[in-house]
Amino acid sequence: MKKILAFLLCFTVGFSALGQIHDPIQWKTSVEKVSETTYNLVSTATIEGEWHLYAQEVPKGGPIPTTFTYDDEGGKIKIVGNTSEPEGKIKFTTLFGEEGMNIKSFAKKAVFKQEIELVDASVNQINAFVEFIACTDEMCLPPKEVDLVFDLTKATAVTASTDATKEVKTAGEVASKETKKEEKRGLWGIFFIAFLSGFAALLTPCVFPMIPMTVSFFTKQSKSKSQGIRNAIIYGISIIAIYVFLGWFVSLVFGPSALNALSTNVWFNIVFFLILVIFAVSFLGAFEITLPSSWATKVDSQADRGGLIGIFFMALALAIVSFSCTGPIVGTLLVEASTKGVLAPIIGMLGFSLAIALPFALFAAFPGWLNSLPKSGGWLNTVKVVLGFLELALAFKFLSNADLVLQLHLLEREVFIAIWIAIFGALAFYLFGKIQLPHDSPISHISVGRLSLGLIVLSFTIYMIPGLWGAPLNLISAFPPPQHYSESPYGVGFTKKGTASVQQDNHEALPEGAHLMPPHDIISFHDYDKGLAYAKKVGKPVMLDFTGHACVNCRKMEQNVWVKPKVLDVLKNKVVLISLYVDDKRPLKDDEVVESKLNPGKKLKYIGQKWSELQTIKYKANSQPFYVLMNHDESNISDPVGYMPDADEYFNWLEEGITNFKK
Incomplete structure (x- = not known):
């Protein structure tokens, strides 16, 4: 059963448009004067967007910790204790290993304080530096060092060291609140989708007929109307508790590591294809998929006990009996939710179970409403x-x-x-x-x-x-x-005439390493070096297209934006297109296999890994599509952009880059 549940969880979503950030963590310094010889050196990190900063202590095998090094000015100052840091937030990540680890990090703002004592009163300035790494949930930038300068002549007085501790805590609380606001928006979306899924499950033949059966049970068991309403509420709460427990179980057992980056995982896609086909054939009436009948029998026997325990086991019996209809919906929902964080499966099951529980509880509390229900x-x-x-x-x-x-x-x-x-x-x-x-x-x-x-x-x-x-x-x-991934790129039974067709039929007419991208007839390179060399030869700027075979937004751009005449003219005649597929699973040649700069100790084995790391390190982004216009010296001639469904805006971006190239 555990394996079946694990397979049910193998669902994913496509990539979304990126947010590009340069130098996402900025540092400022200040000084607090506690006494004539005691000071607090304050280092404040301002962290942009979805980036975060790791704590001073991290698990073995994790990222480099945030490390402060202070110059004691040749013994003129004394470093007292360790540098204090905010409370932060412990999050699970798989960036530094497939098994994942829990690491403390900070978002939005982090305030660090180091107490020092002056041995020589003539010291007016203290030098230090901080080493750190900036990461999002999906990628990290290379480690960085920043020099810090503390001017003691501009110190502000504080009454006691407890004030400093209070300020550090407040900064951590503010960061935590900001992070929670961002998470809340995504969780509301999960809740809404799950709620609608619950109503869809309610209309299946495994669930809907059980409503009058449930009402009949409560009508017979309840001695008064108030008792019937109370029992109905307990029944509804029990249904919610069972499904929420399932969401919690998924978060605990599987966690984000088991569901990380499944959109391009071949085996998970194949397994989920087979599972959906089996459930589809079952729904069409070929056979019934049910949990072992002994489970339902044992649960039903417990439901006959009456009281709170009996009501709970009635709710459990509903979950078991309706599995053949709700299983595919619940499994797909759990996987979709699990890719969005640890809390998401719990919130998803809350929404799903609420939609299931409400009708049962309401009709059980007010049985007269049954007359308004359509007949099974x-x-x-x-x-x-x-x-x-x-x-x-x-x-x-x-x-x-x-x-x-x-x-x-x-x-x-x-x-x-x-x-x-x-x-x-x-x-x-x-x-x-x-x-x-x-x-x-x-x-x-x-x-x-x-x-x-x-x-x-x-x-x-x-x-x-x-x-x-x-x-x-x-x-x-x-x-x-996509249209170019077809038997007849220009359509069944259609042969395109003209220069493009001649180029397609005569591969010698194409530049070395180039391909035609039907149906647009854009000359595209999949090799960075060959594409750059050709751009230098013809005197055109380069457009890097970081894309993916399974990238949904990439296909939307190619089919809805690139086809516009003015955009298509630029792509065909004014730039050299280099399309780099970050999910290309073809192995690299032996002489191209190198160690990853983002994850030291790991090798880059696939072509897609090579392009993904290039995008992450050079352009500080890892979402697709991602478009870069650059000169022959590989410098940008305009700011890179991501998913841009407005064709006019995309065309203006292209024209701006071409104009800058000609200057």
Whole structure:
């Protein structure tokens, strides 16, 4: 069961647009005068955005700690004790090892204080330096040293050392509050999605019919209306407690390390594809996936005990019996939430269970409301079948991710679109009543709602058909493989004529190491050195395109922005494009394998690792897409940018760089 749950957790999201920061940590110094001979040297770090600074003590094998070194001026001052630091926050990270570790760090602002005593009263200035490393949750900059100068003549008086301690603590609290504000926004999004997922699960045939059964139980067991309401509330709280415990269990056992960077992990994508296919086939009626019946039997026997314990085991019985319908939803939700932090799975399960618990608790408290519920029947199985079709379509996205990363070209764009056309076409026929599955009830007519949904699905199916002939399909651009990853890059049965076609057919016409990127016909290099050499030869600026095979926003830029005539003209004629895939899993040549500068002791084994480290170290960013316009001396001619869906804004950025290149 543990393995099944682990596999269910293997879901991920695509990359988002980056935030680029230069020198994210700035240092300032000040001095506090405690007495005639005692001073506090105060070093204040201002930390930008999502960056953080590590503590003075870190686990073995972790990052370099923040270290202060003070000049005692040849024995003229005495260093008293250690440098104090804020409370900070302990966070789990896998930046310094696959197993991960808990490290104390600071965000927004950190105040460090060192007490000193003057041995020689003539000293007016103290020199020091701090060594540190700046990191986000995904990357680190190279270690850095900053000189610190403390002017004793500008010291401000403090009444006691306790004031200093209080100030340090306050700074840590402020930083912690700011960090929590940022986390809260993401957690609200997780809660909302989970809440909607809970209502979707509520409408499945495993859950919905249990509402009247539950109401019947509480009606018989409760001697008064007030007791019935109390029992219903306890029942709802029990449901929430069970699912929240599941979220806590996932955070505890698996943690962020097991779910780190799974968007391009081949095996996890393949495993999750297989799991979704199995659940989809189950939803379509081929078989039922249930937990062992002995579990439900034992739990039901405990529910008969009555009282608070009996109510709790009734809630547990609901979770077990409904597993075949809620399992895929809960598993996908847990994985999505787990990639966003330790608290996210707990918040996700809170939202999911709240949506499940509310109807049960309300109808149990007010049984008269049951009359307003639609009757259980064939429509419940229809909901389950529709979910099965959707899961089947989603499954092929994971298989496509694995194929893209490995560049096997087994599931190219036309094949993917054809599979989706078949799946959604079959779903449309099902909704129109032309296809019946094993657990469907006979229907003499279809409802207006079912007809409306069928028309929507049919329209979507027809919309995808031109994609086989090269249509961009902007509505689903994040799902199919990119247009250049196809059997016929210009569309099925279509041969493009002109110079681009001649270049495509005659590889000698292309520069060494260059490729044509259909359907735009942009000459693109995947090798940094060859692309730079060609740019010098033709006298054009270089545009570095840090991208990824499984990068959703990269595909949106290529299909929605690069196709605009004025943007396309620049990319084809005014710059030399070098596309560097950071998730390229092809191995480096033996003579190219080097030690990582970001993670000393580890080797760069894959092409994608090489480009990812280049982007991280040189440009202080690691999200894709990431675009750099640079001169032949590899200096930037404009500020790099990330995901920019506004074509006019993107064109203006390109023109600015080209203008600077010509100066």
